[in-house]
Amino acid sequence: EADIYQTPRYLVIGTGKKITLECSQTMGHDKMYWYQQDPGMELHLIHYSYGVNSTEKGDLSSESTVSRIRTEHFPLTLESARPSHTSQYLCASSEQGRDTDTQYFGPGTRLTVL
Amino acid sequence: AQSVTQLDSQVPVFEEAPVELRCNYSSSVSVYLFWYVQYPNQGLQLLLKYLSGSTLVKSINGFEAEFNKSQTSFHLRKPSVHISDTAEYFCAVNEKGGSYIPTFGRGTSLIVHP
Numbered sequence: 001e002a003d004i005y006q007t008p009r010y011l012v013i014g015t016g017k018k019i020t021l022e023c024s025q026t027m028g029h030d031k032m033y034w035y036q037q038d039p040g041m042e043l044h045l046i047h048y049s050y051g052v053n054s055t056e057k058g059d060l061s062s063e064s065t066v067s068r069i070r071t072e073h074f075p076l077t078l079e080s081a082r083p084s085h086t087s088q089y090l091c092a093s094s095e096q097g098r099d100t101d102t103q104y105f106g107p108g109t110r111l112t113v114l
Numbered sequence: 115a116q117s118v119t120q121l122d123s124q125v126p127v128f129e130e131a132p133v134e135l136r137c138n139y140s141s142s143v144s145v146y147l148f149w150y151v152q153y154p155n156q157g158l159q160l161l162l163k164y165l166s167g168s169t170l171v172k173s174i175n176g177f178e179a180e181f182n183k184s185q186t187s188f189h190l191r192k193p194s195v196h197i198s199d200t201a202e203y204f205c206a207v208n209e210k211g212g213s214y215i216p217t218f219g220r221g222t223s224l225i226v227h228p
Contacts, residue, residue, distance in 0.1 A: 004157075006157075031214070033215070040123055040220055040221070041220055042118075042217075042218050042219060042220050042221075043158075043204070043218040045215060048215065058215075090157055090158070092157075092158075094214070101214075102148075102160045102163070103150075103158070103160075103216065104159075105150075105157030105158040105159065106157050107155070107156050107157045108155075108156075108157050
């Protein structure tokens with residue numbers, strides 16, 4: 001069983017609020033990812049990290065930011081939430097440098113912006 | 115660039131019937147292929163993967179998938195489904211020597227009826 005955690009699981013907030021979605025893993029993986037998941041759509045990669053102090057933007061344009069100060073922690077921040085940010089956010093991790101490797105996913109955060 | 119097409123958004127089936135979930139990919143180089151499963155209110159978890167060698171790969175819960183290079187397909191099959199197999203199934207592809215970040219399909223919702 002994967003040891004990757006996300007909090008909160010569900011979040012309902014008003015427009016304009018700043019929020020941080022937390023993601024932590026205890027597997028020592030160097031690579032971490034944030035995906036946005038909407039029903040019937042592909043998972044869209046919004047941010048990823050190869051290790052501490054490394055962050056990259058993914059394929060999907062996003063108004064969020066991420067940080068990677070510790071290996072195990074990869075939080076995602078929305079400075080000013082909007083209804084268009086309503087979605088499911090999935091965090092994942094994998095071992096560094098191995099394209100054969102499995103991605104391990106957290107349970108997700110379902111965000112609703114009113 | 116790699117891409118994945120899951121041809122069916124939803125597959126309803128009766129319990130104990132066989133099922134096939136279709137996945138086709140596009141890539142100019144050799145690939146690794148994955149099937150992930152997502153149960154309600156959970157993150158994705160690896161079901162099975164093809165890396166090399168035997169083109170038929172199996173999971174511990176009775177699913178199998180066959181890599182067909184000529185048809186660029188990686189269809190998932192199970193000879194007899196259970197109610198507990200009801201879930202969303204995602205096919206993913208990763209190019210060998212690429213970015214290590216897989217591309218996911220849109221998912222197929224398998225609905226098993228009693």
